[in-house]
Amino acid sequence: MADPLLNVEDLRTYFSTEEGVVKAVDGVSFKVDAGERRGVVGESGCGKSVTAMSIMRLIEPPAGEIVTGKVEFDGRDLLKLTEADMQQVRGGDIAMIFQDPMTALNPVYTIGDQLIETILLHQDVSKSEARDIAITALDDVQIPHAGKVMEDYPHQFSGGMRQRVMIAMGLSCEPKLLIADEPTTALDVTTQAQIMNLMLELAEQRNTAVLLITHDLGVVAGFCDSIQVMYAGSIVERGTGDEIFHNPQHPYTWGLLGSMTRLDESQQERLNSVRGAPPSLINPPTGCRFGPRCDFAQDICREALPILHQSQEGQKVACHRSDELDLKSIAIGATS
Amino acid sequence: MFAYIIRRLVYGVVTLFALSLVVFLLIQFSGGSPLDRLKLNPRMQPVIAQLTELWGLDKPWYEQYFIWLRNFVTPVDVPAQEGLIVVLGKLGIRSWVAIAAAVAAVGYTVALFFVKVKANWWRTFRAFSIILTWLIAFWIIKSRIVFALNWGISFRGDGPVWDNIFGAAGNTFRLGATALLLALIVGIPLGIYQAIKQYSFFDQLGTMLSFITFSTPIFIIGVMLQLILALYMERWTGVKLFYVVGMTSSGYEELGRGLFGLPSLAQLGDVIQHLTLPAISIAAISMAGYSRFQRASMLEVMHSDYLRTAKAKGLPRRTVVVKHALRNALIPIVTLVSLDVAFIIGGAIITESIFGWPGVGRLYIGAIQSIDYPTIMAVVMAIGAGVVVMNIVADILYGVLDPRVRYD
Numbered sequence: 001m002a003d004p005l006l007n008v009e010d011l012r013t014y015f016s017t018e019e020g021v022v023k024a025v026d027g028v029s030f031k032v033d034a035g036e037r038r039g040v041v042g043e044s045g046c047g048k049s050v051t052a053m054s055i056m057r058l059i060e061p062p063a064g065e066i067v068t069g070k071v072e073f074d075g076r077d078l079l080k081l082t083e084a085d086m087q088q089v090r091g092g093d094i095a096m097i098f099q100d101p102m103t104a105l106n107p108v109y110t111i112g113d114q115l116i117e118t119i120l121l122h123q124d125v126s127k128s129e130a131r132d133i134a135i136t137a138l139d140d141v142q143i144p145h146a147g148k149v150m151e152d153y154p155h156q157f158s159g160g161m162r163q164r165v166m167i168a169m170g171l172s173c174e175p176k177l178l179i180a181d182e183p184t185t186a187l188d189v190t191t192q193a194q195i196m197n198l199m200l201e202l203a204e205q206r207n208t209a210v211l212l213i214t215h216d217l218g219v220v221a222g223f224c225d226s227i228q229v230m231y232a233g234s235i236v237e238r239g240t241g242d243e244i245f246h247n248p249q250h251p252y253t254w255g256l257l258g259s260m261t262r263l264d265e266s267q268q269e270r271l272n273s274v275r276g277a278p279p280s281l282i283n284p285p286t287g288c289r290f291g292p293r294c295d296f297a298q299d300i301c302r303e304a305l306p307i308l309h310q311s312q313e314g315q316k317v318a319c320h321r322s323d324e325l326d327l328k329s330i331a332i333g334a335t336s
Numbered sequence: 337m338f339a340y341i342i343r344r345l346v347y348g349v350v351t352l353f354a355l356s357l358v359v360f361l362l363i364q365f366s367g368g369s370p371l372d373r374l375k376l377n378p379r380m381q382p383v384i385a386q387l388t389e390l391w392g393l394d395k396p397w398y399e400q401y402f403i404w405l406r407n408f409v410t411p412v413d414v415p416a417q418e419g420l421i422v423v424l425g426k427l428g429i430r431s432w433v434a435i436a437a438a439v440a441a442v443g444y445t446v447a448l449f450f451v452k453v454k455a456n457w458w459r460t461f462r463a464f465s466i467i468l469t470w471l472i473a474f475w476i477i478k479s480r481i482v483f484a485l486n487w488g489i490s491f492r493g494d495g496p497v498w499d500n501i502f503g504a505a506g507n508t509f510r511l512g513a514t515a516l517l518l519a520l521i522v523g524i525p526l527g528i529y530q531a532i533k534q535y536s537f538f539d540q541l542g543t544m545l546s547f548i549t550f551s552t553p554i555f556i557i558g559v560m561l562q563l564i565l566a567l568y569m570e571r572w573t574g575v576k577l578f579y580v581v582g583m584t585s586s587g588y589e590e591l592g593r594g595l596f597g598l599p600s601l602a603q604l605g606d607v608i609q610h611l612t613l614p615a616i617s618i619a620a621i622s623m624a625g626y627s628r629f630q631r632a633s634m635l636e637v638m639h640s641d642y643l644r645t646a647k648a649k650g651l652p653r654r655t656v657v658v659k660h661a662l663r664n665a666l667i668p669i670v671t672l673v674s675l676d677v678a679f680i681i682g683g684a685i686i687t688e689s690i691f692g693w694p695g696v697g698r699l700y701i702g703a704i705q706s707i708d709y710p711t712i713m714a715v716v717m718a719i720g721a722g723v724v725v726m727n728i729v730a731d732i733l734y735g736v737l738d739p740r741v742r743y744d
Binding site for chain 2: 056058062083084086087088089090091092095096098100103104105106107108109110117118121122153155166169
């Protein structure tokens with residue numbers, strides 16, 4: 001098998017605050033192959049975004065720091081690159097789009113300025129060639145009158161259109177990996193679907209790998225080849241979409257799925273929620289971090305931290321009891 | 337935008353009228369008479385009667401207001417009774433040149449707004465060329481039309497108010513402009529640097545110094561500077577680095593002229609020696625204010641989403657800060673600086689008094705002490721006009737810096 005495009009190993013990113021050290025990402029390892037679309041799912045504050053920011057090395061000391069780990073991209077360890085080399089990677093090999101398109105574009109420069117700036121930075125082209133590339137990029141994200149809107153400012157666009165511009169900007173330099181950090185959270189549902197379809201289409205066309213970060217399982221379902229579920233700074237379960245959705249092995253994944261609204265089920269049923277709140281990342285509970293919120297926790301769960309291992313069902317899971325529990329057959333909500 | 341400026345100017349004139357009325361009433365009802373000093377001398381009785389009659393001090397306040405208004409807008413050497421047509425007929429060639437300059441400047445400004453080029457450089461060029469045109473026009477118009485008005489006759493017997501203010505305004509401008517420039521070139525970069533290096537030793541030091549300067553009264557700063565940098569300095573080292581009083585030394589003219597009638601180096605040095613301390617005194621507080629403001633606005637921008645986008649695009653840190661952060665961070669400072677410019681016109685009363693600087697501030701305080709309405713009103717109107725104009729300038733600058741601002 002070919003080397004993976006992205007190989008993250010034991011990544012740990014800590015933030016120092018007055019209360020103590022926040023272990024936002026605490027030993028995360030995963031691989032993304034070229035062209036693979038990977039979903040990263042979890043509650044707010046579980047370390048999804050910090051993982052992405054760490055890969056891009058956008059965590060700014062002294063507040064936050066990547067303590068240990070390896071982020072191999074295309075055979076190079078990004079954490080060992082010089083700042084100048086890293087600038088070539090950012091926006092060139094790995095592009096990133098963000099949650100709130102309303103504020104992610106600089107209000108005082110035109111769309112064209114901001115697109116051309118990126119292209120000139122990463123491609124050896126003249127200004128007028130860069131302009132043509134920018135117009136093509138805007139065309140690709142289905143913005144009408146691409147040539148004309150180049151002179152427009154971000155405030156003249158709606159949220160959905162701005163996110164299209166962000167995608168155009170991200171893909172204009174043909175990156176191998178696109179990191180999308182909750183790209184549709186700030187958009188209304190119709191626009192969400194349009195943006196996700198657009199991203200799917202473009203990523204497939206160009207064989208771009210995508211790391212889609214979201215807390216919305218619905219968004220991931222139609223988009224990703226594989227999914228990893230994060231909880232309190234580490235990955236608790238990883239598998240294909242089928243495995244995660246139809247045969248969850250970790251009680252947290254199982255709980256998350258239970259909290260989803262489903263159109264194909266009776267409306268009468270109460271939505272389940274995962275009880276409790278995410279643990280403090282400064283003093284995480286001993287043993288399994290999900291233990292205090294888990295309906296199936298036993299003594300071992302309070303003593304030892306489970307590691308991510310191959311389950312009998314195929315996906316990887318970090319749960320002591322995954323093999324004995326048959327979560328599929330337990331009706332969600334039955335225990336609470 | 338042209339319509340917008342015209343509308344703002346019309347509002348401005350209304351504002352100035354209201355201002356003049358309010359201030360006039362305040363002076364009227366605060367008691368005392370400009371002739372009170374003369375009353376101590378019984379032999380002055382006929383003079384008092386004569387001046388009361390001449391200045392209309394025995395008339396009701398509204399009549400006095402209109403007398404003041406009429407005098408304020410009456411040109412030099414033209415009796416108040418003559419109408420506008422007569423006044424125009426008496427204008428010399430130089431005045432007509434000035435009118436032509438004003439018309440040309442207005443025309444150029446209007447014409448530029450009909451040229452549609454949608455580019456940033458054009459907006460900047462347009463703004464600067466208009467400002468430049470008006471500066472040149474202003475230079476020509478100066479002392480021809482608007483300033484050929486008397487602005488009334490001083491009650492202190494020292495001639496038309498305009499003559500007094502014009503002399504003082506030049507001095508005040510020298511001091512104020514230097515102070516403003518100093519505050520800007522120190523305060524703004526300081527704030528930016530503090531924001532970039534937030535919580536560093538330098539940042540903490542800057543914050544501490546800003547708070548100390550900001551909270552020290554200007555008369556203490558002024559006197560401390562005089563003591564330490566001028567008097568003790570001279571006593572301990574024997575070097576006379578700065579002067580504490582006046583604008584130039586008494587032997588200024590003997591220092592020799594430079595080329596083309598410009599001041600010689602020795603004269604320039606003398607001016608700087610006099611200018612430094614009062615300029616620092618005035619600049620200190622503004623400097624502290626600017627650096628605090630700039631730091632806060634820069635920090636806000638540094639933590640904005642679009643700056644994260646800029647970094648994620650792979651831009652070098654320098655470009656991120658200079659291109660993407662700075663322009664956004666300068667927008668809120670524009671208002672602050674514009675209003676400061678307006679108040680420079682009014683002079684610095686305290687600093688000018690401490691340093692014996694013959695500026696508008698000293699003129700103003702003198703006028704208040706002797707209830708010299710025409711002079712007080714003239715200074716107030718000048719400051720008022722400055723605030724009105726600088727507000728408009730600030731709003732135009734907003735438009736240059738921030739494309740979201742629209743004028744309609």
